[in-house]
Amino acid sequence: MTADLLRKIIGKNIKYNRLLNGYTQEKFCEKVAISVTHLREIENGKINISLNKLSDFINILNITDIKTLLDDKVLSVKFPDNINKFNEWNC
Secondary structure (H helix, E strand, C coil), X not given: CCHHHHHHHHHHHHHHHHHHCCCCHHHHHHHHCCCHHHHHHHHCCCCCCCHHHHHHHHHHCCCCCHHXXXXXXXXXXXXXXXXXXXXXXXX
8 A cells, every 4th residue: 555545545434534523624623733725636636634632533533443434445435525414425
């Protein structure tokens, strides 16, 4: 697995878990003290995430099994544009 692919998988899983927990990008960024641009780049697999920040994400999103962040099935998922649509889509 390449570093690029790993970044994409982790980023999409972060996005999935953020939406599953009902966080908009703005609200989540307030909790983790990063900019929306930074989060967007992480979720799109464009940049690396530090272990400290990843730990913050895991705790805030209540991820109990870190292996869920490595699940590559999420790459085939097309997420809705906003949280309301996500909640309808995820039912």
